Amino acid sequence: MPTCVAAWSPTSRVCSLDRLFPFDAEVLSALHAQYNEMIWPAQPIALLLALIVVWLVVSPRRGGMRVTGAILAAAWLWCALVFFLQHFAAYDFMAPVYGWTFVVQAALLLWALTGRQTPLRSRPAGHLGIVLGVIAAALFGLPLVSVAGDFGWAAARLVGVAPGPTALFTLGLLLLAEGRMRWLLMVIPLAWCAVAGVTGWALGVPENLALAGVALAALVLAVAGNWRAN
Amino acid sequence: MSKFWKPTRRAVLGGLAALPFASRLARAQDAPITRAIPSTGEALPVIGMGSWITFNVGDNERLRAERAEVLREFFARGARVIDCSPMYGTSAAVIGDCLEKLGRPPQLFAASKVWTWLQGDGPEQMAEQRDAWGVDRFDLMQVHNLLNWDGHLETLKADKEAGRLRYLGVTTSHGSRHEELEAVMKSQPLDFVQFTYNILDREAEDRLLPLAAERGQAVLVNRPFRRKALIRRFEDYPLPDWAAEFDAATWPQFLLKFIASHPAVTCVIPATSRADHMAENMAVLYGRLPDADLRRRMVAYVEGL
Numbered sequence A: 001m002p003t004c005v006a007a008w009s010p011t012s013r014v015c016s017l018d019r020l021f022p023f024d025a026e027v028l029s030a031l032h033a034q035y036n037e038m039i040w041p042a043q044p045i046a047l048l049l050a051l052i053v054v055w056l057v058v059s060p061r062r063g064g065m066r067v068t069g070a071i072l073a074a075a076w077l078w079c080a081l082v083f084f085l086q087h088f089a090a091y092d093f094m095a096p097v098y099g100w101t102f103v104v105q106a107a108l109l110l111w112a113l114t115g116r117q118t119p120l121r122s123r124p125a126g127h128l129g130i131v132l133g134v135i136a137a138a139l140f141g142l143p144l145v146s147v148a149g150d151f152g153w154a155a156a157r158l159v160g161v162a163p164g165p166t167a168l169f170t171l172g173l174l175l176l177a178e179g180r181m182r183w184l185l186m187v188i189p190l191a192w193c194a195v196a197g198v199t200g201w202a203l204g205v206p207e208n209l210a211l212a213g214v215a216l217a218a219l220v221l222a223v224a225g226n227w228r229a230n
Numbered sequence B: 001m002s003k004f005w006k007p008t009r010r011a012v013l014g015g016l017a018a019l020p021f022a023s024r025l026a027r028a029q030d031a032p033i034t035r036a037i038p039s040t041g042e043a044l045p046v047i048g049m050g051s052w053i054t055f056n057v058g059d060n061e062r063l064r065a066e067r068a069e070v071l072r073e074f075f076a077r078g079a080r081v082i083d084c085s086p087m088y089g090t091s092a093a094v095i096g097d098c099l100e101k102l103g104r105p106p107q108l109f110a111a112s113k114v115w116t117w118l119q120g121d122g123p124e125q126m127a128e129q130r131d132a133w134g135v136d137r138f139d140l141m142q143v144h145n146l147l148n149w150d151g152h153l154e155t156l157k158a159d160k161e162a163g164r165l166r167y168l169g170v171t172t173s174h175g176s177r178h179e180e181l182e183a184v185m186k187s188q189p190l191d192f193v194q195f196t197y198n199i200l201d202r203e204a205e206d207r208l209l210p211l212a213a214e215r216g217q218a219v220l221v222n223r224p225f226r227r228k229a230l231i232r233r234f235e236d237y238p239l240p241d242w243a244a245e246f247d248a249a250t251w252p253q254f255l256l257k258f259i260a261s262h263p264a265v266t267c268v269i270p271a272t273s274r275a276d277h278m279a280e281n282m283a284v285l286y287g288r289l290p291d292a293d294l295r296r297r298m299v300a301y302v303e304g305l
Helices: A025-039 A042-058 A064-090 A095-115 A127-146 A163-174 A181-203 A206-229 B009-017 B022-029 B061-076 B091-101 B119-133 B149-161 B178-187 B208-215 B229-234 B241-246 B251-260 B275-285 B292-303
Strands: B034-036 B043-045 B081-083 B109-114 B138-143 B165-171 B192-196 B218-222
Touching: A025 A042, A025 A064, A025 A181, A025 B061, A042 A064, A042 A127, A042 A163, A064 A095, A064 A163, A095 A163, A095 A181, A127 A163, A127 A206, A163 A181, A163 A206, A181 A206, B061 B091, B061 B275, B081 B218, B091 B119, B109 B119, B109 B149, B119 B138, B119 B149, B138 B149, B138 B192, B149 B165, B165 B178, B165 B218, B178 B192, B178 B208, B192 B208, B208 B218, B229 B251, B241 B292, B251 B275, B251 B292
Parallel strands: B081 B109, B109 B138, B138 B165, B165 B192, B192 B218
Antiparallel strands: B034 B043
């Protein structure tokens, strides 16, 4: 399929972002509501698994990194296969691109956290609190913002099954990672948050704007933390 | 018109609602404005409907029912041309469902596109579109955004020859690839071309519109409002008093009448998800259009805002 990029029209002198999105905010909300209905009860199971990851981060234990990597990879794979390739593909010609990108991230997480066991640990004092804030935004903040949409709670984007909160949750955890590996692991989550931000701006979707805002803050934290460490 | 009164879509439609006989009266007095397809002489109403974004509503029953009302208004006011593409997500299936709900109006002029890199994938994609719409054949099949246009035109010419479609064409949008479009228009036996033209994006006036007239190619115009951007840009300004000279009561009508009044334009295809906006658009099918002098005044007016 052709890659559709933002069009700079020589006569309109505007970047036509509407060319990128074949749906509006109401339909985006409707498709999330339908998706949530379709996958129930995957949401509470995903939330439980996410809370297990948080617990493993706060109270590190032997083998915890493998479990964390497997859960995160499973979440990205679910978003790829069930959300993008099965559900979203009917609405958006870009869904296969997004889906396969999420598969790549699942593979990277599995390799880095479960295979290489890249450590997740709080480095500067007080850092863990900020990270938990980002994670809380992914777990609870974004679904709360969803209430503002046309379909309210029914269309809530939830961690582990929807791409936005899953990307933000992953970013939060990666703030704790050490070494160069974390930058590689952050590329796709940050890219998705940027796509979501552009969508939010073009269509007027508050949860997407919130997602992009928190992701940007996470990136600043990561860069600042790295600078201090050096 | 007083410069202190800024007509909005809601205000005008509210006024029309207070005169329930007004639209019926207009329809009784006038037939819809039509333009002939040069290759056959078949007349098409000068306003049709695009479906980018607006009909991509998936399986949601409430949204599908709302879109069916949009189409009910569309057909009730004498329009015919509906344009879609496989690029538009679930739009084709939603249009098909709406047509079914409305009892498959016989006046439908079904226009879609082929949009795939490989020529060999084109027939299957077009068959999927026919199934989604619930039609035996499309009236018009276009190569979307000139993608593999030479390969797909070969298929479309054979399909036209075999009676599997009535007209063939090519499309672009957003003012892109006009030079390539011009070359295709000059070299290929097209029935239709589709591109962007509106009161601020007038590049097509220089070459494409005169060339279409010269080559006997019908013109579908997309993005008449730059989606909603032109309406939002102008709606806080008053319409000029002289807009009444060509029966434009709202900004969308002003913008559509500018396009429809170009002699080389066959059909303008604005998209909307609202039945009241559809009624407002369809009002352009009745009443006067601006002449060349008024068109110049329209451009000068909006460029001065």
